[in-house]
Amino acid sequence: MFGIHSVHRRLAELTEKAERLGGYNKLSTNEQKEINHCLLVNAKITREIDALLQLSFIAYQANDTEWQMEICERLDALRPKFT
Template sequence: MTIYINPIHRRLAELTEKAQRLGGYPHLSPMELYELFECLDANLNQIRKIDKLNGLFTAAWAAGDFEWLVELEQRAVRELKGG
């Protein structure tokens, strides 16, 4: 079994690991710092989408709308994969 890791989170981990090896974030290149901030922005956008889906999921569950629940679950899976 393979556990899926979002590419955004993988790149954040790689940049953080490199920064730790070098002695901190200021030691990353300007391009790496730019990439770090781009990843942080992408992560924020993804979390906002997932939070919205969680709210809709709660509403669908409360309404007993199981077709909607399936649709929302599929959308959530796509979001987790960065789609």
């Protein structure tokens, strides 16, 4: 299953609305603040996933299966957020 985080879905909605209206500056102040919030959450999620993927690769190279499984569990725990 391919999941989409609610933040990404909301960014898509606001982007489509901005396109219909003629630009992001046409969105309400609250919607512009919401885009900024979504972008910050997106950056946090991306950093977290990237860090875990890098650690997983290091664990793989170190042949530390137990550590790699722990990292994979942390990655799996993020999955429910993507529906």
